[in-house]
Amino acid sequence: MESALILGDGIVTAYRQHGTAIARGVSPKEAMAELYGKRTGIVKGKGGSMHFFSAENKYFGGNGIVGAQIPIGTGIAFAEKYKGTKNLCVTMFGDGAARQGALHESFNMAMTWELPVLYVCENNGYAMGTSVKRTSNVPEIYKLGLGYNMPSEAVDGMTPEAVHEAISRAAEHIRAGKGPYFLEIRTYRYKGHSVSDPGRYRTKEEVDHYKDIDPLKMTETKILSQNIATEGEIKAIKEMIKREIDEAEAFAEASPSPEAYELWEDNYAQKDYPFIKD
Numbered sequence: 001m002e003s004a005l006i007l008g009d010g011i012v013t014a015y016r017q018h019g020t021a022i023a024r025g026v027s028p029k030e031a032m033a034e035l036y037g038k039r040t041g042i043v044k045g046k047g048g049s050m051h052f053f054s055a056e057n058k059y060f061g062g063n064g065i066v067g068a069q070i071p072i073g074t075g076i077a078f079a080e081k082y083k084g085t086k087n088l089c090v091t092m093f094g095d096g097a098a099r100q101g102a103l104h105e106s107f108n109m110a111m112t113w114e115l116p117v118l119y120v121c122e123n124n125g126y127a128m129g130t131s132v133k134r135t136s137n138v139p140e141i142y143k144l145g146l147g148y149n150m151p152s153e154a155v156d157g158m159t160p161e162a163v164h165e166a167i168s169r170a171a172e173h174i175r176a177g178k179g180p181y182f183l184e185i186r187t188y189r190y191k192g193h194s195v196s197d198p199g200r201y202r203t204k205e206e207v208d209h210y211k212d213i214d215p216l217k218m219t220e221t222k223i224l225s226q227n228i229a230t231e232g233e234i235k236a237i238k239e240m241i242k243r244e245i246d247e248a249e250a251f252a253e254a255s256p257s258p259e260a261y262e263l264w265e266d267n268y269a270q271k272d273y274p275f276i277k278d
Contacts, residue, residue: 001090001120004167008085010058011093012073015050017062020092025057032248038255044266045258060089067100069093070119074106077117077180088116088174090167094128098141107180111148114179118170119145121182122157124230129201145182157187158213190214 002023005011018031019178026042034041035049043053043208050064056131060076063069073091080087097103098121112118121141125132132139151173155166163185170181189209192199199207230238 001167004164004171005090006087008058008087009171010060010073010076010080010087010089011092012060012076012089014063014066014069014094014097015062015064017052018049019063020053021054021057021059024054024059026054026059026246028244029251032252035257036179036252036255037257038252039258039262040251040255041093044262046262046266051246052112054072058087066104067093067097069096070100070106073119074110074115074117077110077115078113081113081118086116086175088118088171090118090120091119092122094127095123095125095129095132095141096135097119097121098123098144099127099135103144107145107148107150107182110180111150113161113179116177117180118167118174119150119180120167122182122187123184124187126189126193128193129197129199133213134273140184142182142184150180150182153184155183155185157185158210158215158218160215160219179231 001020007025011020011024018035021042022028022031030040031052033039034043034045034052037045037048037133039045041047043051043096045052050062053059053061054163060072063071063072070091070093073089077089080089091106093103107119109115123132123141127135132141138144140154142152142154151170153166156162166183166185170183173181190207190210191197197212209234220234223234226230
């Protein structure tokens with residue numbers, strides 16, 4: 001996705017956003033510290049896992065309310081059009097959030113006003129433990145955009161090249177002033193929805209099939225087969241990543257927790273309150 005965008009483009013997403021935030025420019029240390037609730041976190045330990053935010057990187061957050069980011073991203077796109085930029089806003093949501101009424105209101109507004117918004121549904125097949133087929137008689141989610149004459153298509157989310165190409169096409173359409181675009185990126189969730197979810201609503205055969213086409217595994221195989229990098233170089237990359245994770249964990253562990261008075265900070269644009277004492 002990032003290889004098909006520019007830094008001026010905004011991104012707004014939902015819960016499982018840590019990788020998206022890091023790809024956008026949030027450092028692993030800031031991300032890990034936020035998960036620990038530490039002052040050095042990306043939002044000073046006040047947002048936690050669901051509410052990363054970075055104005056510097058035009059990363060407008062994860063959001064804790066299912067589907068709430070869909071109208072938010074639409075509004076950010078409206079602001080870009082109002083200011084006359086060529087930027088777009090990628091608005092990401094899951095297959096469960098695609099069933100929210102706010103999606104239809106946003107789609108209608110975006111098409112009526114030709115807003116520069118790229119809607120991306122990350123369809124991993126399950127909204128918590130409920131399969132897509134049990135939530136609607138329209139399991140092909142991209143078809144929801146067709147009712148608004150919005151260009152819409154399904155994408156193989158297990159192939160990085162396919163994702164890049166689809167987002168490039170969509171971005172070119174949007175920057176040409178032709179209005180929004182909708183991509184249903186079909187991916188998979190390997191683990192349960194949470195630590196308390198054993199995922200027993202899926203068959204072992206289904207999970208094994210998706211393990212065989214894991215994008216990380218497939219990409220590594222392709223890099224080796226096409227002599228883009230050697231096994232030694234890939235091993236060095238993996239070791240570098242492990243060190244980066246270890247450093248982020250150590251940074252988070254050593255960072256201070258927020259002070260009690262910080263509850264009063266960052267709630268409003270105005271920072272000075274005469275009734276707040278040190």
